[in-house]
Structure formats: C-alpha cells, structure tokens
Amino acid sequence: MVHHRVTIIGSGPAAHTAAIYLGRAEIPPTMYEGLMANGIAPGGQLTTTTEIENFPGFPDGLMGGELMDRMKQQSVKFGNNVITETVSKLDLSSRPFKLWTEFNEDAEPVTTDAVIIATGASAKRLHLPGEETYWQQGISACAICDGAVPIFRNKPLAVVGGGDSACEEAQFLTKYGSKVFMIVRKDHLRASTIMQRRVQKNEKIEVVFNTVPLEAKGDGKFLNAVGLKNVQENKEYDLPVNGLFYAIGHSPATEIVKGQVDMNDAGYIKTVSGSSLTSVPGLFAAGDVQDFKYRQAITSAGTGCMAGLDAERFISEQD
Numbered sequence: 571m572v573h574h575r576v577t578i579i580g581s582g583p584a585a586h587t588a589a590i591y592l593g594r595a596e597i598p599p600t601m602y603e604g605l606m607a608n609g610i611a612p613g614g615q616l617t618t619t620t621e622i623e624n625f626p627g628f629p630d631g632l633m634g635g636e637l638m639d640r641m642k643q644q645s646v647k648f649g650n651n652v653i654t655e656t657v658s659k660l661d662l663s664s665r666p667f668k669l670w671t672e673f674n675e676d677a678e679p680v681t682t683d684a685v686i687i688a689t690g691a692s693a694k695r696l697h698l699p700g701e702e703t704y705w706q707q708g709i710s711a712c713a714i715c716d717g718a719v720p721i722f723r724n725k726p727l728a729v730v731g732g733g734d735s736a737c738e739e740a741q742f743l744t745k746y747g748s749k750v751f752m753i754v755r756k757d758h759l760r761a762s763t764i765m766q767r768r769v770q771k772n773e774k775i776e777v778v779f780n781t782v783p784l785e786a787k788g789d790g791k792f793l794n795a796v797g798l799k800n801v802q803e804n805k806e807y808d809l810p811v812n813g814l815f816y817a818i819g820h821s822p823a824t825e826i827v828k829g830q831v832d833m834n835d836a837g838y839i840k841t842v843s844g845s846s847l848t849s850v851p852g853l854f855a856a857g858d859v860q861d862f863k864y865r866q867a868i869t870s871a872g873t874g875c876m877a878g879l880d881a882e883r884f885i886s887e888q889d
C-alpha cells in the first residue's frame with residue numbers, strides 16, 4: 571500500500587508554496603498536480619494567461635507559464651514528489667485518509683496522514699461564438715489581472731454581470747478604459763445597494779439592462795465589438811468595445827470533498843479565520859478553492875504558505 575505523510579492536491583501557486591514550506595521543514599510532500607483536471611493544465615490558472623505584472627519580485631513581468639515552471643522547479647528542489655495524475659476520489663471519513671486517482675478508481679487506495687487541497691477555481695465562461703479566438707485577446711475573466719494591459723487603455727470596455735463583482739470590476743476598469751458598459755441580463759442589478767450607488771455615481775459607467783451577449787467579434791486578432799441582444803425589445807446590435815470582461819462567478823474545484831467538509835453556499839471550502847484549517851482535522855485548504863474574494867496568485871501563495879506550516883504542525887503533533 572502506498573502511504574504519504576502529506577498529500578497536496580493541485581499545482582497552482584498555493585500548492586507549490588505549500589510544498590516549498592513542507593520540503594524545507596523536512597516533510598517533503600507528494601503532489602498530485604492533475605492531468606488537465608477541470609480542463610486546466612498542471613500549473614493552474616496562470617498557465618492560461620500571458621504576462622503577469624503584479625507578482626512581486628519580477629519588475630519586468632513574466633509569462634504566467636514561466637512563473638509556474640519556476641515555482642515547480644523550486645518545490646521539486648526541496649523534495650516535492652510530483653505525480654501527474656488527477657485525484658478523482660477522496661475519503662476523509664477516517665484517518666489515514668484515502669485517495670484514488672483518475673482511471674485507478676478500482677485499485678487499492680493511497681493513504682495519507684494529511685491533505686492540502688489547493689485545487690483552485692475556474693472563472694465561469696459564456697462560451698460565445700468567437701470566444702476562443704479572442705480569449706486573452708480582448709476577452710478576460712479577471713479585470714484586476716488584465717485591466718491594465720495596453721490593449722484596454724483609453725478604449726471602450728464591457729463587463730458582463732450584475733452582481734457585486736461585476737460592479738467592482740466595472741469601477742476598477744474605469745481607471746483604464748474610456749468608458750465601461752455593464753451588460754446586465756435583468757432590468758436591475760443584483761449587487762448590494764452601496765455598490766449600485768457607486769456604479770450610478772461613476773460617469774464612465776453605463777449600465778445596459780435587459781441585454782445578453784451573443785457573439786465576440788473582432789479583426790481575427792483582437793476583439794473590437796460584442797454582439798448584443800436586448801431581450802425585452804428582441805433587438806440585436808453590435809456594441810464596439812475592445813475589452814469584454816466576464817464577471818459571472820467562479821466555480822471552485824471542490825467536487826472531491828463535497829459533503830465531507832464545511833463549504834459556503836457557492837461551494838468554497840470554509841477555513842478557520844487566519845488559518846488553512848478546515849472542519850476536518852488533517853485537511854487544509856489553500857488558494858482559490860477557499861478564497862471567493864481576492865483570487866490572486868499572491869494571495870494563493872500566501873495561503874499556501876499557511877497550509878504548509880499548518881500541515882507541518884499537524885504532522886509534528888502526530889509523530
């Protein structure tokens with residue numbers, strides 16, 4: 571039977587930071603980095619983007635994929651045992667915990683004393699015609715990450731969504747865009763009153779109610795318009811914009827722990843404030859899988875550090 575002391579599930583900034591801390595504490599973990607788990611390559615969400623300009627230590631920026639390669643090199647240097655498989659089942663009902671990987675569900679389970687779950691989240695997408703062509707070429711699911719890039723400067727932009735995140739993203743984008751349209755399916759915003767007021771007060775934001783996006787359009791290289799439909803008037807038209815930002819929510823990758831650990835209504839794992847501890851002793855959560863608010867590489871790395879230290883303490887207390 572294969573047994574690991576600490577198993578890390580995931581391979582983004584949270585997972586590799588936790589692995590670096592555990593490795594340096596002489597508890598080298600085993601990491602299941604996933605094999606296109608949730609459609610994302612090993613290395614996580616940053617492998618789906620281009621340049622990262624807000625991760626400290628890289629004043630000239632660097633490509634998301636390169637940042638993740640470097641994190642992996644660093645964790646492997648400290649003994650991280652990386653397995654390129656996806657964990658498909660996890661049994662947290664008794665310790666040691668048991669896990670199975672994809673295509674090996676009938677095999678004997680792997681056992682582990684502790685688990686750090688850092689499986690991340692993925693932004694919900696609309697899958698519009700043209701979306702694949704203009705993804706990261708005008709379409710983004712993260713205004714904070716991508717809003718400052720030159721293609722959006724002083725250009726008209728659109729945000730899809732009517733909740734608090736959409737309002738926040740629209741406000742944020744007014745720093746860069748010449749105008750920001752909020753495309754809202756209903757005849758009202760879902761956002762909190764204070765957020766609605768801020769949007770109303772901001773002269774650069776125009777809310778387009780009763781409207782859904784139909785198509786992403788452009789010159790083959792960059793987005794330059796979004797096809798819209800006013801569902802009340804049944805009227806279709808093109809809105810010229812150079813940026814289209816989705817703010818329609820995220821899906822945390824928590825399927826394997828569903829029903830076994832406390833989560834919030836949106837499916838994010840709940841952690842004890844100021845720690846990575848979950849409702850299950852020996853299960854620690856880090857990164858976007860437990861963070862519905864910040865969802866950044868640096869915050870994921872920060873909570874990964876916390877999970878590494880928390881798991882180290884847990885293991886030391888068992889020894």
Ligand SMILES: Cc1cc2nc3c(=O)[nH]c(=O)nc-3n(C[C@H](O)[C@H](O)[C@H](O)COP(=O)(O)OP(=O)(O)OC[C@H]3O[C@@H](n4cnc5c(N)ncnc54)[C@H](O)[C@@H]3O)c2cc1C
Pocket residue numbers: 579580581582583584585602603604605606607608609610611612613614615616618619621622623624625655656657658688689690691693711712715716823826856857858859865866867868870871
């Ligand atoms: C397009 C885009 C651009 C972004 N740009 C920036 C930016 O400029 N700056 C910034 O700070 N942040 C940016 N972000 C946000 C940042 O990428 C995330 O906050 C961060 O990657 C979250 O890290 P994480 O460690 O939680 O895991 P993730 O990066 O979400 O990675 C989780 C990994 O776990 C794997 N996994 C999932 N389930 C399993 C399983 N069952 N078994 C094994 N493996 C599994 C996944 O396949 C994935 O590889 C961007 C995000 C996107 C989508």
